[in-house]
Amino acid sequence: MRPYNLENDVLFRLRKTLNLKKKNEKAFLHEPNFDQKEIKYLNKCVKSTFVSTAGEFVKLFEKKIKKITNSKYVLSLINGTTALHLCLKILGVQNDDEILVPSITFAGTANAIKMAGATPHFVDSETENFGIDPIKLETYLKKTTVRKNNFLINKKTKKRITALIVVHVFGHPAKIDDILKITKKFKIPVIEDAAECIGSYYKKRHLGTFSDIGILSFNGNKTITTGGGGALLTNNRKLYEYANLLSNGAKEFHKWEYIHSEPGYNYKMPAINAALGLGQLEKLKNFLKKKRSLFKRYEKNFKNFKQAKILKEPKKSKSNYWLQALILEKKYYSKKNKILTLTNNKNIFTRPIWKPLHLLKHFKKNPMMNLKNAEEIYEKVINLPSGSKFIK
Secondary structure, three states, X not given: OOOOOHHHHHHHHHHHHHOOOOOOOOEOOOOOOOOHHHHHHHHHHHHHOOOOOOOHHHHHHHHHHHHHHOOOEEEEEOOHHHHHHHHHHHOOOOOOOEEEEEOOOOHHHHHHHHHOOOEEEEEOEOOOOOXXXXXXXXXXXXXXXXXXXXXXXXXXXXXXXXXXXXXXXXHOOOOHHHHHHHHHHHOOOEEEEOOOOOOOEEOOEEOOOOOOEEEEEOOOOOOOOOOOOEEEEEXXXXXXXXHHHHHEOOEOOOOOOOOEOOOOOEOEOOHHHHHHHHHHHOOHHHHXXXXXXXXXXXXXXXXXOOOEEEOOOOOOEEOOOOOEEEEEOHHHHHHHHHHHHHHHHOOEOOEEOXXXXXXXXXXXXXXXXXXXXXXXXXXXXXXXXXXXHHOO
């Protein structure tokens, strides 16, 4: 009898879940799912000749995102990173300000802070849903900050802390209620990075709408895609109008003159991308249904697997299950890279969670709290193929 091999067991369960019949059949982490619906909209867009930022396709796309998220204002942009950058700019973030941000997030979150001239200040995540740890956050802020001249100041660096970015990881909500109580107490503006969360709700409210401003991403690996794309969400008219101005090169309205009120950005989503998104949105409900079914299949096939568990949505939430995650038990952390190696060699393209940003060489000297949880999360999480195509 052969000795038990954890990596082979995981591989077997993955193949069963994904219904892979052929030996070398590929299972990508999350690939887009297209059919004639997208082609219909793309053809209409091309025939209209309005393929750039003008025209009806962008307006229609924004209208549909408004309905899904129940946001008063939606601004469609070229990607999630630029959406975050725009959020920081319209909130008045200045050079050398510090922005609180989790170390467990995609690099684009911290890159947007750098683009705004500010400094990422890393905070830790909780180990249940991988959002910001509210208990550690409050303790840390009490110890390391002071309020002066109506600004929150880092005692050590003497710099202003002017915003906090909450990241909802894998489509699951962070502990947003607790986090907002803390930020209200310390008077810190909040930006929600809900890049992965189209179709995800907490207490029947769409993620990205709990704070004054939030963002979505429609990159090629998201639940729906516009190829490249993102959106800014807000119920604040002034914030929307300023974001709209800056995203269009800060160009003031005039029938023919080019009048720019300040430095701006070329951030608006082209109509050709919005057209692709309109086709995707027609299938969003079906995508969400299939991704939930895929989660249930993973949960069933790993039910009696004592070495790891499948990440499940928190209570009072309805997640889009953007990425399925296998969470290793502590004694099996050392098996993570072996599982990744075997599955990828077998064309099942699993991935680790993002490397904690504070471990990257260009962020190692940034201000940060103790990030023990972030490093543990990195040791135990493996993302599994999660596309809607695996459910027929």
